[in-house]
Amino acid sequence: MASELSKETLTSAKQNEKKKDLITLAHGSGGAAMAGLINNILKPIFNNSWLNEGEDQARINMADLLADLAPSDQNRLAITTDSYVINPIEFPGGDIGKLAACGTLNDLAVGGAIPRFLSVSFILEEGLPVERLAKMAHSIQQVAEQEGVAVVTGDTKVVPRGAADGLFVNTTGVGIIPSQRSLGCRYIQPGDALIVNGQVGNHGAAIADVRDGLGFTSILKSDCASLNNLIQSVLHQFSSVRCIRDATRGGVAAVANEFAQVSECDLELWEAELPLHDSVKAICELLGFDPLHLANEGNALWVVDSSEKDAVLAQLLSHPLGRNARIIGEAKAAKSKPRVTAKNALGTSRIIDLPVGELLPRIC
Amino acid sequence: MCLGIPTQIIEITNADSALAVVELGGVRREVNVALLVEELPLDQLIGQWAIVHAGFAIGLVDEDEAQQTLATISDWEREEPAS
Amino acid sequence: MKLIDPFRDPEPIKSAIRHLQPKAISCADQLGRPVQIMEVCGGHTHTLFKFGLPELLPKQIEFVHGPGCPVCVLPRAVIDQAIALATRADVIFTTFGDALRVPGSEHSLQAVRAQGADVRVLYSPADALVLAQQNPSKQVVFFAIGFETTMPSTALVIQQAAKQGFENFSVLSHHITIMPTLRALLDRDDVLIDGFIGPGHVSAIIGEQAYRDIADHYQKPLVISGFEPLDIVQSIDMLLTQLVEQRCDIENQYTRVVKSKGNQAALNAMYDVFAIDSEDALWRGLGQIKDSGAPISNAYAHFDAAKRFALPVQNQEIDCSGYCDQVMIGKLKPSQCPHFGKSCSPQQPMGALMVSTEGACSAYYRYRPLMENSEVV
Incomplete structure (x- = not known):
């Protein structure tokens, strides 16, 4: 009897302990639980002087913002924000934390900005293991550290079970665009080369693999990566880059269409030149996807003045994140409404539209 | 209609239910191969290529026939006057 | 990829052309x-x-895009039935991704999913049985669509459900067969078709002989073809050879997959579970086609979702653009339909052929030869 009792007590104690490890609505209530979460879990992970000041806003000296850049009126502040929702939270090649850090840093870097600071907001679903939150925060910090960026402010909110899917993350990035840099799709000219720095569609295909219980497995990994270092290495040397945009949702097709619309140039992609992983090809055949519509998280479409395309390509190829880089097409003068086409190995072309809604696997 | 892709059968996973794993370009999935067993017994399916549609293998791919189809076209190519 | 790439190699294709x-x-x-x-x-x-x-082939060849897209021809009435089931609180409704965007008379399955219906996209009908096993308190319904290629898979799953005594699994079946449809098209006197490229994967199931009528009765040549560009070009060559020699035969280009007798195991399963060619079926854009329906047979009526949930019989198609059938018999090119690219587009499909990416109008819209598209918005 006694031993049974103690067993029961033990179990309930264990359950209590386990309960402590889960996010509850109390963690979002502004009380002690929330303070504990922030002070014991999140602050030690992101640990930096700006954050540790503990004010409602991060206070940054202009000198810290400029760092080693010479002060100039022509330097510009770049701000970008993005929210990240992904199922599953952890996927081959990354997790929502890595995605949230890389995605926002990429959005800064593709505009020519040198990223400096990040903010991070979590929306947590009640019942999420605290350990999981910590893991995602670590993922963010790992990327931030690697890129020399500090997470200087943040927020957590908790919503009742079912009101979110595990956790959602919003990150805002702040960076400086040095005075001499000016990138934009309005600068695209006929004759410019289109370059991708990596294999096309790996993220989208890897996610399709594991999401929705479609039952496929592969060795495919998301290409989720911060392109900051790669981009800085190119922009440091070459002024002939017209614009860069990471080909996330909607894939290369969506970015190419955005470029065509703004620049009023036709963009011609060369299908045979697309760097494609065998497994992406296979997934596309099996489920009826177009690789140009699949998302990328560490791959951008670069438009480069044709006079320097080979030099830029060589620089990309020398970087680990650019070793599959390839020239995949060119901009042309638009005859009528600007459009994106794909030319195949047979020499015929088809129009590349934006994907219609979500990508659905098909059987016919 | 009827997306069907040649994939290679690499493993029988459940002989009673005629389930096998097929592979294409490193992508794998368990599919039902019950519709093939009149052509070849289960244990001889490994290594064979089959057309997979909606999770079911609907027919084997005859590699000799595939070669023959390609050879016909090669003959046409050879017959062409050199340009 | 083996068995795919060699059939996409540009030089042999150009040489065959x-x-x-x-x-x-x-x-x-x-x-x-x-x-x-x-x-x-x-x-x-x-x-x-x-x-x-079409850009590479001689201009003396024109294509009439046929009705062989099961998603495109899904009638609104059947989508309405699917939605009636999907919106029940006790139902997990499962479907191929293709059917999700097809418009019913008011909504699509995608729209009711957004409103809270439990609609799940599957790659294989076998996965629906697994779901039924995992969710004993729910009724799992699989929405079965497609021609003879897909029918044996549905049949095997229903046989398995019967064998294992599943009580929470059923199938909303709208399987249709291809031959009655071709007959219905050829019975019209205004058809402008000189020959047919036959469906490769349907033929892998039903074999070559199923098409005899096309050659014998309707005096048209048919060549069963694979799906790679080289296959299609070779099939066109075989068709033209027949036409030049004034022959009408059923020939098989896709010999690496299609056996002359088809797949007997598949046919057995199909005929066991479905009452083939026993019922008229409704086709979006074409209306009622005699004998083209393949309802679940009486022996398996227990797994027929329409019966289990006592759905009202739907035998009237609500509307169609009125031009689809003319496109299907070769009288109009997709771009000649007054609705094309205007009131009917892939974003807002109206007619059968615009619904699926495989539909003739949708494919035309998406991949239209560049010189033809300048007037399309």
Whole structure:
């Protein structure tokens, strides 16, 4: 009897302990639980002087913002924000934390900005293991550290079970665009080369693999990566880059269409030149996807003045994140409404539209 | 209609239910191969290529026939006057 | 990829096109107009446009895009039935991704999913049985669509459900068969089709002989074709050869997959579970087609969702654009339909052929030869 009792007590104690490890609505209530979460879990992970000041806003000296850049009126502040929702939270090649850090840093870097600071907001679903939150925060910090960026402010909110899917993350990035840099799709000219720095569609295909219980497995990994270092290495040397945009949702097709619309140039992609992983090809055949519509998280479409395309390509190829880089097409003068086409190995072309809604696997 | 892709059968996973794993370009999935067993017994399916549609293998791919189809076209190519 | 890439190799394709050119010219001369070839299957339409074959083929060859896209011809009434089931609180409704966007009379399955219906996209009907096992308190319904290619899979799953005594699994079946439809098209007196490219994967199941009527009764040549560009070009060559020699035969280009007798195990399963060609079926854009329906047979009525949930019989198609059938028999090109690219587009499909990416109009819209699209918004 006694031993049974103690067993029961033990179990309930264990359950209590386990309960402590889960996010509850109390963690979002502004009380002690929330303070504990922030002070014991999140602050030690992101640990930096700006954050540790503990004010409602991060206070940054202009000198810290400029760092080693010479002060100039022509330097510009770049701000970008993005929210990240992904199922599953952890996927081959990354997790929502890595995605949230890389995605926002990429959005800064593709505009020519040198990223400096990040903010991070979590929306947590009640019942999420605290350990999981910590893991995602670590993922963010790992990327931030690697890129020399500090997470200087943040927020957590908790919503009742079912009101979110595990956790959602919003990150805002702040960076400086040095005075001499000016990138934009309005600068695209006929004759410019289109370059991708990596294999096309790996993220989208890897996610399709594991999401929705479609039952496929592969060795495919998301290409989720911060392109900051790669981009800085190119922009440091070459002024002939017209614009860069990471080909996330909607894939290369969506970015190419955005470029065509703004620049009023036709963009011609060369299908045979697309760097494609065998497994992406296979997934596309099996489920009826177009690789140009699949998302990328560490791959951008670069438009480069044709006079320097080979030099830029060589620089990309020398970087680990650019070793599959390839020239995949060119901009042309638009005859009528600007459009994106794909030319195949047979020499015929088809129009590349934006994907219609979500990508659905098909059987016919 | 009827997306069907040649994939290679690499493993029988459940002989009673005629389930096998097929592979294409490193992508794998368990599919039902019950519709093939009149052509070849289960244990001889490994290594064979089959057309997979909606999770079911609907027919084997005859590699000799595939070669023959390609050879016909090669003959046409050879017959062409050199340009 | 093995068994795919060699059939997409540009040089052999170009050489095969040069090979068939004189035959195309001589056929068109005989006819006094371009040769009209119907590719029955949406998969072939897709290949034609994806690889831009019409641009490369001699202009004496024109394509009539056939009705062989099961998603495109799904009638609104059947989507309405699907929605009636999907919106029940006790139902997990499972479907192929293709059916999700097809519009019913008011909504699509995608729209009711957004409103809270439990609609799940599956790759295989077998996965629906697994879901039924995992969710004993729910009724799992699988929405079965497609031609003979897909029918044996549905049949095997229903047989398995019967064997294992599943009580929470049923199938909303709208399987249809291809031959009655081709007959219905050929019975019209205004058809302008000189020959058919036959559906490769349907034929892997039903074999070559199923098409005998096309050659014997309707006096049209048919060549069963694979789905790669080289397959299609070779099939066109075989069709033109027949036309030049004034023959009408059923020939098989897709010999690496299609056996002359088809797949007997598949046919057995199909005929066990479905009452083939026993019922008229409704086709979006074409209306009622005699004997083209394959309802679940009485022996398996227990797994028929329409019966289990006592759905009202739907036998009237609510509307269609009125031009779809004319596109399907070769009287109109998709871009000649007054709705094309205007009131009917892939974003807002109206007619059958615009609904699926495999539909002739959708494929035309997406992959239209560049010179033809300047007037399309």
